[in-house]
Amino acid sequence: MLPGWRQWLFALKIAGAALLALGLALWLDLPRPYWAMATVYITMQPLSGATRSKALYRVIGTVAGVSMAVVLVPPLVDAPEMLTLALALWTAACLYLSLLDRSPRAYLFMLAGYTAALIGFPAVTAPDTIFETAVSRAEEITLGILCAALVAGLVLPESVGPVLAARVGAWLGETGRWTADVLSGAVEAPAVRVRRLRLAAEAAEIDALATHLAYDASAQSRAVPLVQLLRGRMLMLLPVLSSLADRIAALRDLAGLDPAVKALLADVATWSEAGAPATEADVLLARIAAADESSLPSTSPGFWTALVRASLLDRLRELVAIGRDCRALQDGIARGESAPRRALAYAGEFGGRAPRHRDHGMALRSALGVCLAILACVAAWIATAWPDGATAAMMGAVLCCLFATQDDPAPAILGFATWTAVAAAAIGVLLFGILPQVHDFATLVMVLAPPLILCGLLMTIPRTMPVGLALGVNGNALLAIQDRYASEFGAYVNSALALVVGIVLAAVVTRLVRSVGAEHGARRLVAASRADLARAARRRG
Numbered sequence: 001m002l003p004g005w006r007q008w009l010f011a012l013k014i015a016g017a018a019l020l021a022l023g024l025a026l027w028l029d030l031p032r033p034y035w036a037m038a039t040v041y042i043t044m045q046p047l048s049g050a051t052r053s054k055a056l057y058r059v060i061g062t063v064a065g066v067s068m069a070v071v072l073v074p075p076l077v078d079a080p081e082m083l084t085l086a087l088a089l090w091t092a093a094c095l096y097l098s099l100l101d102r103s104p105r106a107y108l109f110m111l112a113g114y115t116a117a118l119i120g121f122p123a124v125t126a127p128d129t130i131f132e133t134a135v136s137r138a139e140e141i142t143l144g145i146l147c148a149a150l151v152a153g154l155v156l157p158e159s160v161g162p163v164l165a166a167r168v169g170a171w172l173g174e175t176g177r178w179t180a181d182v183l184s185g186a187v188e189a190p191a192v193r194v195r196r197l198r199l200a201a202e203a204a205e206i207d208a209l210a211t212h213l214a215y216d217a218s219a220q221s222r223a224v225p226l227v228q229l230l231r232g233r234m235l236m237l238l239p240v241l242s243s244l245a246d247r248i249a250a251l252r253d254l255a256g257l258d259p260a261v262k263a264l265l266a267d268v269a270t271w272s273e274a275g276a277p278a279t280e281a282d283v284l285l286a287r288i289a290a291a292d293e294s295s296l297p298s299t300s301p302g303f304w305t306a307l308v309r310a311s312l313l314d315r316l317r318e319l320v321a322i323g324r325d326c327r328a329l330q331d332g333i334a335r336g337e338s339a340p341r342r343a344l345a346y347a348g349e350f351g352g353r354a355p356r357h358r359d360h361g362m363a364l365r366s367a368l369g370v371c372l373a374i375l376a377c378v379a380a381w382i383a384t385a386w387p388d389g390a391t392a393a394m395m396g397a398v399l400c401c402l403f404a405t406q407d408d409p410a411p412a413i414l415g416f417a418t419w420t421a422v423a424a425a426a427i428g429v430l431l432f433g434i435l436p437q438v439h440d441f442a443t444l445v446m447v448l449a450p451p452l453i454l455c456g457l458l459m460t461i462p463r464t465m466p467v468g469l470a471l472g473v474n475g476n477a478l479l480a481i482q483d484r485y486a487s488e489f490g491a492y493v494n495s496a497l498a499l500v501v502g503i504v505l506a507a508v509v510t511r512l513v514r515s516v517g518a519e520h521g522a523r524r525l526v527a528a529s530r531a532d533l534a535r536a537a538r539r540r541g
Contacts, residue, residue, distance in 0.1 A: 011456030017151035039144025041472030049160035049216030053104035065115025092367035117397035162219025219336035281324035321345035369514035370400035388498035395502030417503035419470035424496035
């Protein structure tokens with residue numbers, strides 16, 4: 001839990017980017033400088049390539065969102081039900097597209113969706129100023145995005161490439177050790193099984209990290225094609241190893257392992273632990289082919305034993321071929337090459353971009369959730385004539401979008417609400433106890449820097465990341481710094497209450513409509529895999 005120098009560096013960078021955005025927004029006389037500060041905390045990532053990949057699409061998505069608000073608000077402002085429905089459907093449609101797009105481009109659709117709500121709902125009280133408001137919000141958000149990208153790219157940038165190469169190396173090293181355990185016939189202890197399951201999760205994490213590589217400034221950014229080729233082989237290694245373990249156990253139960261197979265398994269295990277050098281792979285493949293040349297008996301009882309032996313050798317051949325490819329691709333990624341130096345096995349199966357799973361059903365449920373959350377917030381706003389009801393509607397839209405990728409977003413959204421309430425109390429002390437004594441920008445920076453750095457530190461630790469995000473985003477929104485001090489306690493309490501109520505309503509609707517749990521997601525993945533197998537059996541893909 002204690003932050004290291006990398007965490008401190010990120011915290012200082014994100015705080016510096018937020019203060020830079022604030023200073024520029026004040027200098028440019030933008031009406032809501034705090035929007036730029038909050039945007040920095042939404043945009044900035046520890047790795048510079050990840051920040052850049054989001055920055056470009058966030059700018060485009062922001063422009064699309066404010067444009068839609070300008071199109072919808074003026075003609076529908078006198079029909080609040082229709083305007084609410086239009087904004088809710090737009091946000092839902094954009095979230096649906098975002099969840100289907102498994103790339104950094106997904107931020108474009110998500111931003112286009114909830115930015116329209118951010119601009120549209122507060123503008124209903126002054127629809128004649130919608131264009132000026134939309135331009136100002138676009139300028140403030142874009143300024144925050146650019147400051148985050150600038151600081152991330154210029155101040156001691158931490159590139160995606162070296163981190164990705166190190167993660168791939170560690171993953172393949174762990175897989176090599178597991179391979180040695182499988183081929184030696186060691187009984188799989190519970191700790192080993194947990195480690196094997198962790199390999200599957202780490203492969204998905206590496207895949208997610210690789211999506212930002214094309215936006216990186218490191219030498220490895222040219223290796224995006226090799227990463228795509230490596231992805232499929234990394235995933236294929238896991239079932240090949242599992243099937244090898246099954247066949248070794250079955251052959252031992254039937255007739256035992258003959259000396260030739262034992263020697264092969266021991267040599268492949270040694271080769272794998274040594275890092276799967278390509279120079280030795282061809283020799284191993286030739287020995288496997290020679291061991292497989294023996295004819296199959298045509299009658300029982302030896303037929304089944306020979307068939308299992310042949311199947312084991314076939315899987316062993318796959319293991320060596322895929323391991324050789326992984327080592328070659330790993331070396332190419334480390335050198336920053338854009339194409340493999342030698343021909344790869346299974347080029348037809350793993351040639352180029354592999355399609356990613358798209359769950360249309362869950363995307364539709366998420367879209368329905370954000371639509372109903374917006375409608376619920378606006379219904380409460382209209383029924384109570386709440387002056388800050390627009391804030392609740394905005395937060396309902398934003399929170400449903402931000403956590404839509406989780407199996408059960410409700411706990412995360414409720415946690416966000418809790419820490420928003422904590423932020424409101426802390427910001428209240430700062431806003432009414434300290435800021436009245438601040439009279440110049442230098443003093444303002446000294447006052448704001450410690451809490452901004454603390455938010456950045458919290459964001460670097462996975463367990464506290466939602467806390468840091470809630471404090472960084474909503475804390476800056478509640479602080480609402482402008483070019484002169486004009487805070488009023490009653491208005492502040494009302495605004496803070498609206499933030500929390502909007503988030504809680506989003507959590508309630510999400511719990512009713514969207515929360516399914518990991519088991520439901522697993523069942524849907526199994527069903528999708530069975531459909532793929534059926535299509536393959538019919539030779540349709």
